[in-house]
Amino acid sequence: MKDQINSYLDNLKNTIDQLDQASLAEVVDAFLEAYNEGGNIYIFGNGGSAATASHIAGDFIKGASYGLEKRFKMICLNDNPASMMAIANDIGYEDIFIEPLKNHISSKDLVIGISGSGNSENVVRAMNYAKSKNVKTISFCGYSGGKIKDIADISVHATVEDMEITEDIHLIAFHNIKQVIIRKLKGDNTSAGAVYDSRIK
Numbered sequence: 001m002k003d004q005i006n007s008y009l010d011n012l013k014n015t016i017d018q019l020d021q022a023s024l025a026e027v028v029d030a031f032l033e034a035y036n037e038g039g040n041i042y043i044f045g046n047g048g049s050a051a052t053a054s055h056i057a058g059d060f061i062k063g064a065s066y067g068l069e070k071r072f073k074m075i076c077l078n079d080n081p082a083s084m085m086a087i088a089n090d091i092g093y094e095d096i097f098i099e100p101l102k103n104h105i106s107s108k109d110l111v112i113g114i115s116g117s118g119n120s121e122n123v124v125r126a127m128n129y130a131k132s133k134n135v136k137t138i139s140f141c142g143y144s145g146g147k148i149k150d151i152a153d154i155s156v157h158a159t160v161e162d163m164e165i166t167e168d169i170h171l172i173a174f175h176n177i178k179q180v181i182i183r184k185l186k187g188d189n190t191s192a193g194a195v196y197d198s199r200i201k
Contacts, residue, residue, distance in 0.1 A: 008165070015160040015169055024173060026154045028180050030110055030136055035072055039108030044077035044097045045123065048167045049114035049140075054079055056174045064178050068185060077101070077126075097126035105133055112138045116166045118146015127151045140173070142166025 034041050041060070043053040057076035065071035077097050078084065084096045091099065101111070111130035113123040118141035127148050130137050139145075139152035142160060149155045158169035 011160065011162060012165050012168055015158055015165055016172065018159050019169065019173065020157065023154060023156050024177055024180075027138055027156060027173075027177050028184070030138060030154060031072075031177065031181055032184065033136075034108065034110040035070070037108040039073070039106065039110060040104065041072065041074040041110045041112065042077055042101065042105070043074065043112040043114070044126065045114030045140075046078070046120050048163070049116060049120075049170070050078040052140075052167060052170050052174070053077075053112075053114055055171065056178070059174070059178055064182055064185075075104075094121045094125055097122050098129045101126055101129055105130060105135055107134055109135050110138065111135055112140065113148050113152070114140040114170060115146060115148055116142045116163045118143065118148045120148075123148055124151065140170045142169070 031041065033039075043057055044050070045053045053076045057074045057079065060072040060074040077100050080100070083100060087093075087096045087099045097113075105111070109130075111127065113127045115123045118139065124147045127137050127139065128151060131151060136154075137152045138154045138156070139148035140156045140158075141149050142158040142163065143166070145155065145157050149157055156170070156173050158166040160166055160169070
């Protein structure tokens with residue numbers, strides 16, 4: 001058992017070491033561009049990636065925006081089960097993300113698709129649609145990167161053949177990006193945890 005635990009942690013550490021830091025910096029710039037232009041940031045995924053998308057949307061709606069007069073407008077497309085189920089039932093599961101994008105998307109926006117394999121068809125379709133509307137796209141993927149790695153303007157790629165570690169890396173990357181953005185908007189000396197520390201007594 002100890003060997004299995006160490007193997008997982010070693011694989012996680014190695015994948016972190018291989019993460020392209022330049023791509024994280026590009027994501028920071030893309031977030032700030034959408035923020036400064038008043039655009040919406042759309043994020044989505046399936047399964048564990050859906051949980052990551054929801055988590056990060058919450059982080060930017062509250063944590064990254066707290067105390068700012070101008071706030072992030074981040075929308076997680078997999079957080080509306082009624083619309084997803086209606087689209088899946090009446091049109092097809094492959095269209096659960098592209099259909100709401102059609103309702104909202106504009107050139108100022110940013111679209112982020114998360115897929116461990118990089119080949120989830122509903123994520124692929126939404127990313128392609130955003131590209132067709134000249135909207136900047138970001139992919140978070142694992143394994144070989146799949147289709148969305150090639151579609152996206154910016155790709156954060158966990159270069160590992162393991163779904164759980166891919167999901168770990170995506171969350172670590174998003175939290176890193178969030179902390180950098182907080183410091184850029186609130187000052188280099190801002191503690192990224194201060195917004196929480198001040199509320200937890």
